[in-house]
Amino acid sequence: MKKIVLLRHGQSTWNKENKFTGWMNVDLSEQGVEEAKKAGKLLKEANFHFDKAYTSYLKRAIKTLNVTLDVMDQDWIPVEKSWRLNEKHYGALQGLNKSETAVKYGDEQVHIWRRSYDIAPAALEKNDDRSPFIDPRYQDVPSDYLPLTESLKETIERIMPYWECEIYPALKKCDQILVAAHGNSLRGIIKHLKGISDEAISELNLPTAVPYVFEFDDDLKLTKDYFLGDPEEIKKLMESVANQGKSK
Numbered sequence: 069m070k071k072i073v074l075l076r077h078g079q080s081t082w083n084k085e086n087k088f089t090g091w092m093n094v095d096l097s098e099q100g101v102e103e104a105k106k107a108g109k110l111l112k113e114a115n116f117h118f119d120k121a122y123t124s125y126l127k128r129a130i131k132t133l134n135v136t137l138d139v140m141d142q143d144w145i146p147v148e149k150s151w152r153l154n155e156k157h158y159g160a161l162q163g164l165n166k167s168e169t170a171v172k173y174g175d176e177q178v179h180i181w182r183r184s185y186d187i188a189p190a191a192l193e194k195n196d197d198r199s200p201f202i203d204p205r206y207q208d209v210p211s212d213y214l215p216l217t218e219s220l221k222e223t224i225e226r227i228m229p230y231w232e233c234e235i236y237p238a239l240k241k242c243d244q245i246l247v248a249a250h251g252n253s254l255r256g257i258i259k260h261l262k263g264i265s266d267e268a269i270s271e272l273n274l275p276t277a278v279p280y281v282f283e284f285d286d287d288l289k290l291t292k293d294y295f296l297g298d299p300e301e302i303k304k305l306m307e308s309v310a311n312q313g314k315s316k
């Protein structure tokens with residue numbers, strides 16, 4: 069049986085401070101490193117042996133992948149990085165506190181910015197300090213492809229060429245693949261894999277560093293999906309992600 073495990077990065081320093089992050093390159097917090105270790109332990113106990121891993125260009129996902137594979141003693145496997153797996157670009161919201169933004173603009177507006185399918189936050193200026201146009205990481209990416217903000221729809225449109233041409237076809241040769249990425253980039257992949265509607269996807273909130281396993285038959289059709297870990301604890305973690313955008 070073929071398996072792809074989707075893993076959101078562990079808690080980042082900006083998750084801890086409850087700030088919109090998007091393409092900002094923040095590190096894992098201490099708790100985030102511990103969460104990545106726990107993910108590695110869970111995957112090891114469940115006897116996973118990955119053939120290949122994929123991650124984004126952002127430190128929090130790369131470090132989560134490295135820590136997880138290290139715990140599993142599988143840090144020798146081939147890893148491919150792509151900017152296409154980056155988090156949804158949060159435009160001018162990047163760096164703002166989510167609760168404070170909800171106090172200013174209302175819970176409903178922040179929910180629209182965070183979880184609507186096709187509405188993007190206000191865009192950054194091209195020469196803003198936070199712009200990918202001035203970040204050497206993206207110097208080889210054609211400028212037409214670089215976002216200054218994104219809706220989930222646009223995030224999915226940028227991920228799909230990589231998913232369809234690289235990750236999913238790799239399942240033909242590989243039995244087990246690990247993808248370490250971000251809350252919204254993974255929500256986009258999950259929407260595609262499970263055929264979730266534009267409306268229903270707004271209710272999915274991914275907890276940090278909880279392995280989400282997708283099983284495929286020999287024809288590469290999805291047969292089953294499940295999280296590794298305690299279902300009650302995972303439910304609470306998902307609720308707490310949903311509540312991050314509330315004024316409280």
Ligand SMILES: O=C(O)[C@@H](CO)OP(=O)(O)O
Pocket residue numbers: 083087088089090091155158182251252309312313
């Ligand atoms: O800020 C972000 O980049 C994302 C993930 O941390 O947040 P949200 O859950 O609000 O989409």
